[in-house]
Amino acid sequence: MRVFITDTTLRKGMQSASLELTYEKRKELFFLLSSTGIHELEVGVPAHSEEERDYIKYLARSQHGDKVIVWNRANIRDVEASLECSVKKLEIAIPVSDFMIKEKLNKDRDYIVRLLKEIIPYVKSKKLYLSVGFEDVSRADREFVIKLLECIREEGADRVRLSDTVGVLNPLQTNELVKTASSFLDVEVHFHNDFGMATANSITAFLSGAKYINASLLGLGERCGITPLEEVVFYLQLIQGVHTGINVKRLYEIVNYFIDMTNIHLAPNKPLIGKNAFTNKSSIHIDGLTKSKRTYLPFDPEVVGSKAALAFGLYSEKANKLCKK
Amino acid sequence: MRVFITDTTLRKGMQSASLELTYEKRKELFFLLSSTGIHELEVGVPAHSEEERDYIKYLARSQHGDKVIVWNRANIRDVEASLECSVKKLEIAIPVSDFMIKEKLNKDRDYIVRLLKEIIPYVKSKKLYLSVGFEDVSRADREFVIKLLECIREEGADRVRLSDTVGVLNPLQTNELVKTASSFLDVEVHFHNDFGMATANSITAFLSGAKYINASLLGLGERCGITPLEEVVFYLQLIQGVHTGINVKRLYEIVNYFIDMTNIHLAPNKPLIGKNAFTNKSSIHIDGLTKSKRTYLPFDPEVVGSKAALAFGLYSEKANKLCKK
Numbered sequence: 001m002r003v004f005i006t007d008t009t010l011r012k013g014m015q016s017a018s019l020e021l022t023y024e025k026r027k028e029l030f031f032l033l034s035s036t037g038i039h040e041l042e043v044g045v046p047a048h049s050e051e052e053r054d055y056i057k058y059l060a061r062s063q064h065g066d067k068v069i070v071w072n073r074a075n076i077r078d079v080e081a082s083l084e085c086s087v088k089k090l091e092i093a094i095p096v097s098d099f100m101i102k103e104k105l106n107k108d109r110d111y112i113v114r115l116l117k118e119i120i121p122y123v124k125s126k127k128l129y130l131s132v133g134f135e136d137v138s139r140a141d142r143e144f145v146i147k148l149l150e151c152i153r154e155e156g157a158d159r160v161r162l163s164d165t166v167g168v169l170n171p172l173q174t175n176e177l178v179k180t181a182s183s184f185l186d187v188e189v190h191f192h193n194d195f196g197m198a199t200a201n202s203i204t205a206f207l208s209g210a211k212y213i214n215a216s217l218l219g220l221g222e223r224c225g226i227t228p229l230e231e232v233v234f235y236l237q238l239i240q241g242v243h244t245g246i247n248v249k250r251l252y253e254i255v256n257y258f259i260d261m262t263n264i265h266l267a268p269n270k271p272l273i274g275k276n277a278f279t280n281k282s283s284i285h286i287d288g289l290t291k292s293k294r295t296y297l298p299f300d301p302e303v304v305g306s307k308a309a310l311a312f313g314l315y316s317e318k319a320n321k322l323c324k325k
Numbered sequence: 326m327r328v329f330i331t332d333t334t335l336r337k338g339m340q341s342a343s344l345e346l347t348y349e350k351r352k353e354l355f356f357l358l359s360s361t362g363i364h365e366l367e368v369g370v371p372a373h374s375e376e377e378r379d380y381i382k383y384l385a386r387s388q389h390g391d392k393v394i395v396w397n398r399a400n401i402r403d404v405e406a407s408l409e410c411s412v413k414k415l416e417i418a419i420p421v422s423d424f425m426i427k428e429k430l431n432k433d434r435d436y437i438v439r440l441l442k443e444i445i446p447y448v449k450s451k452k453l454y455l456s457v458g459f460e461d462v463s464r465a466d467r468e469f470v471i472k473l474l475e476c477i478r479e480e481g482a483d484r485v486r487l488s489d490t491v492g493v494l495n496p497l498q499t500n501e502l503v504k505t506a507s508s509f510l511d512v513e514v515h516f517h518n519d520f521g522m523a524t525a526n527s528i529t530a531f532l533s534g535a536k537y538i539n540a541s542l543l544g545l546g547e548r549c550g551i552t553p554l555e556e557v558v559f560y561l562q563l564i565q566g567v568h569t570g571i572n573v574k575r576l577y578e579i580v581n582y583f584i585d586m587t588n589i590h591l592a593p594n595k596p597l598i599g600k601n602a603f604t605n606k607s608s609i610h611i612d613g614l615t616k617s618k619r620t621y622l623p624f625d626p627e628v629v630g631s632k633a634a635l636a637f638g639l640y641s642e643k644a645n646k647l648c649k650k
Contacts, residue, residue: 015610017601017636018593048640073609103617166623167596168564171496171529194623195560196553196596200525204496222610222621224602225594228521235520239493267592268343269550271492271521276342277549284398285340285547292428296547298491298519311342315373 002243003236004039004212006188007229011042011071013220019262023055032254034064037245042091045071046081056085069131074115079123090123091161093133096148097140109144113151120155131188133161138169149184159186159212164201167194167224171204178208188212191227193219198227203235217258218273230255230272238299252304281311327568328561329537331513332358332554333367336396338545344587348380357579359389362570367416370396371406381410394456399440404448415448416486418458421473422465434469438476445480456513458486463494474509484511484537489526492519492549496529503533513537516552518544523552528560542583543598555580555597563624577629606636
């Protein structure tokens, strides 16, 4: 079993209120991430500006150019800006909930269908790989989603991206939605973390048939961000034994380098990366750890180049005693 | 449908490497949390020390004394220390994975069964409410878990606590495990966050039949912590429309007060609580938000006394324009 990880640190990550990176840093990060063996990188929005297109052209022509995918609104102008960059893969996003269609676009369902029927054949006529992103699919009418899945498959889209735009999906809903969608075409998932469920929804999606998981370093993105790349990769590889094609030790180094590069603030208990991620404190845990690391750790942190630690305080007489030895 | 939230900030939270609270602060927090309408608070470990017992006695005699539950290892000495505190509810924890039974206790499965058959009737003879915690249930043999569920039901335990001690369970496994366990007796879940899946596993557990969710403020606990109280409560109440008995606005105030009290470090994108939790930055999101708050927010943050915000940077010309107006 194989899963493909698609990184969006360079696009969605830039929407984090805490992060701004220069184009030079974005290029550096592109090559660092490529070196982990990651499948694909969503690097930006060609329609955004001339400068953005120059940067994308540079990446598209590089040795890892075939990993580049770019983001577009569902309109011909955006697609043309992408074509100008000579990329091989396109992502097109379109709102699919009635709420978004009405409140944001002031349109109706028929408009969405017409737009897709116009734009998909256009992209495919250019011999590009196309992922169609269903924005706000979690709040969308299920029958309409099925109608759209049929439509985009018929028009020749290569995959669908299910976006939980405001992070309200729970894993059982994810399971159902992904099972349905993957009976139509390849599924990618993009989950927001407004309630802290993005990683679990991504893992559930994979177990329910999704082939692609979209994520970003440390989960950076709008508001509470999205699925943290390192969490899904480490879980899939170290716990589920699923092949992601990514070198976890290299990824761990890059995450840590990225933290230094950006000076980003992390909680000490951030999974895998926070300074306390592998630190146990209670006597009972410490007692167990002296017998075997695996008692109170999900895996040996040395696998990724980190190490287990002990902390001291209330409930940790055992640690205190050990230290006095 | 009703769910019961059991807080363990005052016990498990104390095992966070980043936190130490005095007994005075723990008392203050007990009354603050009680005032939200929370069902139960796991306040400490009576066997730990004389000082710990004095503090627990004080809480047990207070007006919210019926919300108090205390943690014990599965041995008579621990239970006697709890009895001394005049509490009405007990939690007893016992390892159930072969790995823990062997590596930590150097015992076998029969020993676990014998211990439970000795201790449960003893506790029940004292007319106490008893929750039996299955430590490391996620790595345990399923048939043995079923045998133990039968055993503790027969001996009169009031509920079982399923503990994902090293945070390796995924939501589909949670779904299966909780469905099985809740066919035997009331289920409580206690999930660690080593891969960032504690909240989603807790929500899944509830949807699969669990009646009790154990959590702590900001998810404080050993290593990466456990299920964050505010995440499960807000999701259940604001998105699922499930009654938790908790006043979410009051809870939000208390979480913020707790952050000030402890000076704890949070990531800016911490769900619900981080300074960017309700901050959108990209033009497309900001454009949507000017039409309706719900386009790019899971709920109106004013419900909990917070508010939506905008940030500026790459991809946010729209925000810049709005500000110039």
